Amino acid sequence: MSATLPAAPKTNRIGLPKADYEGAKSTLCLGCGHDVVTKQIVTAFWELGIEPRRVAKFSGIGCSSKTPAYFLNRAWGVNAVHGRMPSVATGALLANPELIGIGVSGDGDTASIGIGQFVHLVRRNMPLVYVVENNGVYGLTKGQFSATADVGSTLKGGGANDLVPIDLCGLAIELGCGFVARSFSGDMKQLQSILQAAIAHRGTAVIDVISPCVTFNDHEGSTKSYKYAKDHEEPLHEIGFVPYFDDTVAEIPPGEVMDVPFPDGSVVRFHSVGRDYDPTDKDQVLATLHRSRTAKEFLTGILYLEPEKPSFASLLNTVEEPLTTLGEDRLRPSPGMLAAILERYR
Amino acid sequence: MSNAPSTTATAPTGVVVNDFSLQVATANGSGSQTANNVLLRSIFRMGIPVSGKNLFPSNIQGLPTWFTIRASRHGYIGRKRELDVLVLMNPETAAEDALAAAPGTSVVYEKKLAVEKLRDDLRLFPVPFSELAGKLPLPPDQAKLRRLLVNMIYVGVLSDLMGIDPAEIEASIRRQLEGKAKAIDLNLAAMRLGIDHSAAAFQTKLPHRVERMDATTGKLIIDGNTASALGCLFGGATVCTWYPITPSSSLCETFIDLCAEHRVDPGTGRALAAIVQAEDEIASIGMVLGAGWAGARAFTATSGPGISLMSELIGYGYYTEIPAVIFDVQRVGPSTGLPTRTMQGDVLICHTNSHGDGKHPVLFPASPEECFTMAQAAFDLAERLQTPVFVLSDLDLGMNNWMADSFPFPEAPFDRGKVLDAEGVERLKETWGRYRDLDGDGIPWRTLPGTPHPKAAYFTRGSGHTELAGYSEKARDYVENVERLARKLETAREMLPKPAVEERPGATAGLLAFGTSHYGTTEGRDLLEHDHDLPLDYLRLRALPIAREAREWIERHDVVYVVEQNRDAQLAALLRDEMPACAARFVSVLQYDGLPLDATTVVDGVLSHRGRTGGAR
Ligand SMILES: Cc1ncc(C[n+]2csc(CCOP(=O)(O)OP(=O)(O)O)c2C)c(N)n1
Ligand code: SF4
Numbered sequence: 001m002s003a004t005l006p007a008a009p010k011t012n013r014i015g016l017p018k019a020d021y022e023g024a025k026s027t028l029c030l031g032c033g034h035d036v037v038t039k040q041i042v043t044a045f046w047e048l049g050i051e052p053r054r055v056a057k058f059s060g061i062g063c064s065s066k067t068p069a070y071f072l073n074r075a076w077g078v079n080a081v082h083g084r085m086p087s088v089a090t091g092a093l094l095a096n097p098e099l100i101g102i103g104v105s106g107d108g109d110t111a112s113i114g115i116g117q118f119v120h121l122v123r124r125n126m127p128l129v130y131v132v133e134n135n136g137v138y139g140l141t142k143g144q145f146s147a148t149a150d151v152g153s154t155l156k157g158g159g160a161n162d163l164v165p166i167d168l169c170g171l172a173i174e175l176g177c178g179f180v181a182r183s184f185s186g187d188m189k190q191l192q193s194i195l196q197a198a199i200a201h202r203g204t205a206v207i208d209v210i211s212p213c214v215t216f217n218d219h220e221g222s223t224k225s226y227k228y229a230k231d232h233e234e235p236l237h238e239i240g241f242v243p244y245f246d247d248t249v250a251e252i253p254p255g256e257v258m259d260v261p262f263p264d265g266s267v268v269r270f271h272s273v274g275r276d277y278d279p280t281d282k283d284q285v286l287a288t289l290h291r292s293r294t295a296k297e298f299l300t301g302i303l304y305l306e307p308e309k310p311s312f313a314s315l316l317n318t319v320e321e322p323l324t325t326l327g328e329d330r331l332r333p334s335p336g337m338l339a340a341i342l343e344r345y346r
Numbered sequence: 347m348s349n350a351p352s353t354t355a356t357a358p359t360g361v362v363v364n365d366f367s368l369q370v371a372t373a374n375g376s377g378s379q380t381a382n383n384v385l386l387r388s389i390f391r392m393g394i395p396v397s398g399k400n401l402f403p404s405n406i407q408g409l410p411t412w413f414t415i416r417a418s419r420h421g422y423i424g425r426k427r428e429l430d431v432l433v434l435m436n437p438e439t440a441a442e443d444a445l446a447a448a449p450g451t452s453v454v455y456e457k458k459l460a461v462e463k464l465r466d467d468l469r470l471f472p473v474p475f476s477e478l479a480g481k482l483p484l485p486p487d488q489a490k491l492r493r494l495l496v497n498m499i500y501v502g503v504l505s506d507l508m509g510i511d512p513a514e515i516e517a518s519i520r521r522q523l524e525g526k527a528k529a530i531d532l533n534l535a536a537m538r539l540g541i542d543h544s545a546a547a548f549q550t551k552l553p554h555r556v557e558r559m560d561a562t563t564g565k566l567i568i569d570g571n572t573a574s575a576l577g578c579l580f581g582g583a584t585v586c587t588w589y590p591i592t593p594s595s596s597l598c599e600t601f602i603d604l605c606a607e608h609r610v611d612p613g614t615g616r617a618l619a620a621i622v623q624a625e626d627e628i629a630s631i632g633m634v635l636g637a638g639w640a641g642a643r644a645f646t647a648t649s650g651p652g653i654s655l656m657s658e659l660i661g662y663g664y665y666t667e668i669p670a671v672i673f674d675v676q677r678v679g680p681s682t683g684l685p686t687r688t689m690q691g692d693v694l695i696c697h698t699n700s701h702g703d704g705k706h707p708v709l710f711p712a713s714p715e716e717c718f719t720m721a722q723a724a725f726d727l728a729e730r731l732q733t734p735v736f737v738l739s740d741l742d743l744g745m746n747n748w749m750a751d752s753f754p755f756p757e758a759p760f761d762r763g764k765v766l767d768a769e770g771v772e773r774l775k776e777t778w779g780r781y782r783d784l785d786g787d788g789i790p791w792r793t794l795p796g797t798p799h800p801k802a803a804y805f806t807r808g809s810g811h812t813e814l815a816g817y818s819e820k821a822r823d824y825v826e827n828v829e830r831l832a833r834k835l836e837t838a839r840e841m842l843p844k845p846a847v848e849e850r851p852g853a854t855a856g857l858l859a860f861g862t863s864h865y866g867t868t869e870g871r872d873l874l875e876h877d878h879d880l881p882l883d884y885l886r887l888r889a890l891p892i893a894r895e896a897r898e899w900i901e902r903h904d905v906v907y908v909v910e911q912n913r914d915a916q917l918a919a920l921l922r923d924e925m926p927a928c929a930a931r932f933v934s935v936l937q938y939d940g941l942p943l944d945a946t947t948v949v950d951g952v953l954s955h956r957g958r959t960g961g962a963r
C-alpha cells in the first residue's frame with residue numbers, strides 16, 4: 001500500500017462515488033431540518049448501492065417537497081402539485097414496477113390538502129418510501145399552522161393552536177400500513193437505519209420525520225422546535241439494518257435483540273433500550289401510541305412493521321415487466337378477435 | 347269483455363312505412379330495458395335504420411323513465427321531438443304524457459290508466475296488461491317476475507299493431523337472454539300473449555308500419571362508451587383509472603370486462619393492464635399523469651364534475667408535457683337535478699382547462715365508430731404531442747344505442763412519439779434537453795424513467811423550467827417555454843382529425859356542428875332544403891383547435907349557423923375568438939334542455955334568423 005497516492009474516492013458496492021447520488025444545491029433556509037433529511041437520503045441510497053436511474057422521486061408542494069431536486073440528480077423526479085404526489089407516484093409505479101419510488105412531502109402537503117391521497121396510498125400499500133418532513137407549519141407560505149401542530153403550540157407571531165393534531169403514524173397504522181416510523185432530523189443515525197429499512201420494504205413505508213422549520217417554528221413555545229424535539233425524543237429501540245447483500249456478521253451489542261426479516265433477505269434488528277416494545281404486535285403498538293399521545297411523549301423508531309403485506313401491484317396481479325414496454329404484439333387483439341367482439345353487437 | 351275489439355281505435359288516415367318515433371314510459375327499475383332493447387334490435391334486424399334513447403332519472407328504482415325508438419327509412423337516427431307512438435305503462439306519468447301528446451298520436455296503454463277519459467283526439471289502444479300477465483304460466487309467488495314480463499307483452503302488442511316480425515323478436519329475445527332457457531320461454535310466451543290479444547282486440551292497426559328493408563346489413567347496434575372502451579383496448583391502453591360517474595362509468599366498466607379477456611399475459615396469466623378505481627377524480631388524473639410520465643398509455647373517463655376537480659393537474663400535465671387521455675362524457679351539471687341528461691357543456695372547460703395559459707387538443711366523436719377510432723387516435727396524439735388530449739363525448743352518444751358502421755381494424759402501429767432510448771441519449775447528449783425544440787415543431791424529445799444512461803434522467807416540474815428541465819423563475823425562460831407550447835398547438839392543429847364537409851350547390855350559408863349535434867343538424871338541413879327551399883352547406887368539426895380547412899370553409903360562407911347543446915354558445919365563442927374578422931357571421935342555434943338535439947330546433951333556429959316564421963312542426 002502506497003501512502004503517497006491520492007486516495008481514490010470511496011465507492012459503493014456498484015462502484016459509484018457518493019457524488020453520483022447528490023442533487024442540486026439546496027435553496028432552503030440555512031439550518032432547515034429538511035436539508036438534513038436530504039443528506040440522509042443520499043447516504044441511504046449510496047450505501048445500499050442502488051443504481052440512481054432506477055429511482056423515481058416524487059413530491060408535492062412545500063419547502064419539503066422541493067428537496068427531491070437536492071438528492072439523486074441521476075434519478076427521475078416529479079415535483080407534482082400540492083397534496084397530489086401519492087396519485088402521481090401510484091400511476092408511475094404501477095406503469096413501471098421496476099422503479100424504486102421515494103416520495104417526500106410536508107405536514108401540510110400530507111396532513112391537510114393531501115390527506116385523502118395519503119390515506120388511499122397507504123390503503124393500497126403502493127411500494128413507496130413516503131417521507132413526511134414534519135415541522136408543524138406551512139413553511140413555504142410563511143408559517144401558518146398545519147394539521148400536525150400540537151394543541152397549545154404557538155405561532156412565531158403569537159397565537160396558540162387549539163385543534164387536535166393529526167397523528168400521521170397512528171393513522172397509517174390504523175389503515176394497515178406495513179411500515180410506520182417516526183424519527184427526528186436531529187437523530188441522524190436512527191433516521192439512516194429507518195430509511196434503509198424503508199427502501200427495502202415492499203409496500204408503503206411511512207416515515208414521519210420531525211424536521212424543524214428554523215425560520216417559522218423554532219421558537220420557545222413551539223413543540224416542533226429543534227430544542228423541544230431534542231429534549232423530548234424517546235427512542236423506542238435502537239435500530240440496525242442489515243441489507244440482504246451484507247454477509248458480515250453484525251456485531252451484537254449486549255441486551256435484548258429482535259430480528260425481523262424482509263422477503264428480500266434483509267433484516268431489521270431491534271435492540272431494546274429498556275422498554276418492552278414489539279413493533280410487530282399491532283395491539284401493543286396502538287396501545288403504546290395512544291398512551292404516548294396522552295402523556296405527550298415523542299416516541300421515535302419503527303413503530304410498526306409487517307414486511308409480508310401484499311402490495312397493490314400483487315393484488316392487481318399485473319405482469320412483472322413494465323407496462324410501458326408492451327407493444328402492439330401484446331396489446332392489440334387480432335383482426336379476427338375484433339370481428340368476434342363486434343359480432344356481439346350485430 | 348277485455349278481448350273484445352276496441353271501439354276507441356279509429357281508422358288510420360294514411361299508412362307511414364318505416365318512419366316513426368316511439369316512446370315507452372315506465373318506472374325506473376321495472377325491468378323494461380330488456381323489452382326495449384328487444385324491440386330496438388327486432389326493428390334493426392328487419393333492416394331498418396334505428397336508434398334507441400333512454401331518458402332515465404338519477405335514481406335506481408321508482409322514478410319515471412322513457413325509452414324512445416326512432417326508426418327512419420331515410421337513415422335519420424337522431425332524436426325526433428315529435429312522437430308518433432306512445433306506450434304508457436307508468437301510472438305516475440300517464441296523464442301528463444297523454445295530455446302532452448299531439449292530436450292523432452297513437453297511444454298503447456295499460457287499460458287501468460283510463461287515458462280515454464283524458465283525450466278523445468288520440469288513437470287509443472287500451473290493453474289490460476296486468477290482467478294478461480296473470481295468464482302467464484307462473485306460480486303465484488312470482489309476482490315480481492310477472493311484473494317484468496309485462497314489458498314483453500307490450501312488445502307483442504306492438505308487433506301486431508306495427509308489423510314487427512315475431513320471428514325477429516324471438517331471435518332478439520334469444521340473443522338478449524342467451525343461455526337462460528327458462529327466461530327465454532317465459533318471454534316468448536309473454537310476447538305471444540301480447541300478439542294474440544292485440545290481433546283479437548284491435549282490427550285497426552297503427553298507421554305507422556314496419557316493413558322489411560335492407561339498410562342495416564353489416565351495421566352494429568352499440569353505444570359510444572362501449573366503442574370507446576374497445577378503442578382503448580385496440581389503442582394499447584395499459585393503465586385505466588376512474589371514479590364512477592354517470593354517464594362515463596360504463597366506459598371504464600366495459601374496459602375492465604374487455605381486459606379480463608384480452609389483457610391477460612398468455613404465459614403467466616397475469617394482467618397486462620392496471621385498472622384502479624381511484625378515490626376521486628383528482629387521484630384518477632394524478633395516476634394517469636404518473637403512468638403517462640413513466641411511458642404507459644393511460645386514460646381516465648369522467649364527466650364535467652370530474653373535469654372540474656382535475657383541473658389543476660391537467661394544467662400540470664400541459665406544462666410538464668405528459669401524455670394523458672381524458673374521456674369526458676358530458677352531462678348537465680353540477681350536483682343534483684339533471685345529472686342523467688345530455689349536454690355539450692364542457693367545450694370551454696376542456697379546451698382551455700386549468701389556470702394560466704393553456705389550450706388542449708379536443709376530439710369530437712359523433713358516432714360509435716368515431717368513438718372507436720378517436721380513442722385510438724387520442725393515445726397516438728397524446729404521445730406524439732406529449733400533452734393531455736380530451737375525447738369529448740356525451741351522454742346521448744355514450745350511453746344510448748346507436749346504429750353504427752362496423753369498426754375498421756387499426757392497421758397502423760402505435761405512434762409512441764419522440765422517445766429517446768439510451769442510444770438516442772448517447773447520440774444527442776450534447777444537444778438534447780427535455781424541453782428543447784430540436785425539430786422546430788414545438789415538440790421536445792423525452793426519455794422514460796429507468797433508461798440506462800447517466801444523462802437520461804430529468805426532473806419534472808410545473809410552469810417554470812429551463813430547456814434542460816432545470817428550475818427557473820426567469821421571465822425569459824418562462825416566455826420561451828409558453829411560446830414553444832403555442833407552437834406545439836399549431837403542430838397539433840395539422841395532426842388532428844379534419845372536419846367533415848358536405849356541400850350543396852348554390853349554398854352561401856352553412857351549418858356547423860360537432861359530436862351528437864350532427865344528427866339533428868343534418869336532418870334539419872334536409873328539412874330546410876326540401877320544405878323551405880333553403881340549401882345549406884354543412885361542416886362537422888371533429889377536433890379543437892379548429893383545422894385550417896375549417897377556417898377556410900368559414901371564410902367562404904356569409905352566415906355560419908353554429909349548432910350546439912349548451913346555453914352559452916361555447917363553441918361559437920371559441921370560433922369568434924379564433925377568427926375575429928368573421929365574428930359577425932356566426933349565428934348560434936342552441937338547445938339546452940337536457941334532451942338530445944332535434945331537427946326542429948335547427949329548422950326553427952335557422953328560419954327565425956332568416957326572419958321567417960314557422961318551423962317544420
Ligand atoms: C392548490 C394549492 N393551494 C395552496 C398552495 C400554497 N402552498 C404552497 S406550499 C403550502 C404548504 C406547504 O406546507 P408543508 O407541506 O408543511 O411544507 P413545508 O413548506 O412546511 O415543508 C401551501 C399551502 C399551493 N401551492 N397549491
Ligand atoms: S421556511 Fe422553514 S421549512 Fe422552509 S426552508 Fe426555511 S426553515 Fe425550511
Ligand SMILES: [Mg+2]
Pocket residue numbers: 062106107108133134135136137138139146
Ligand atoms: Mg410543514
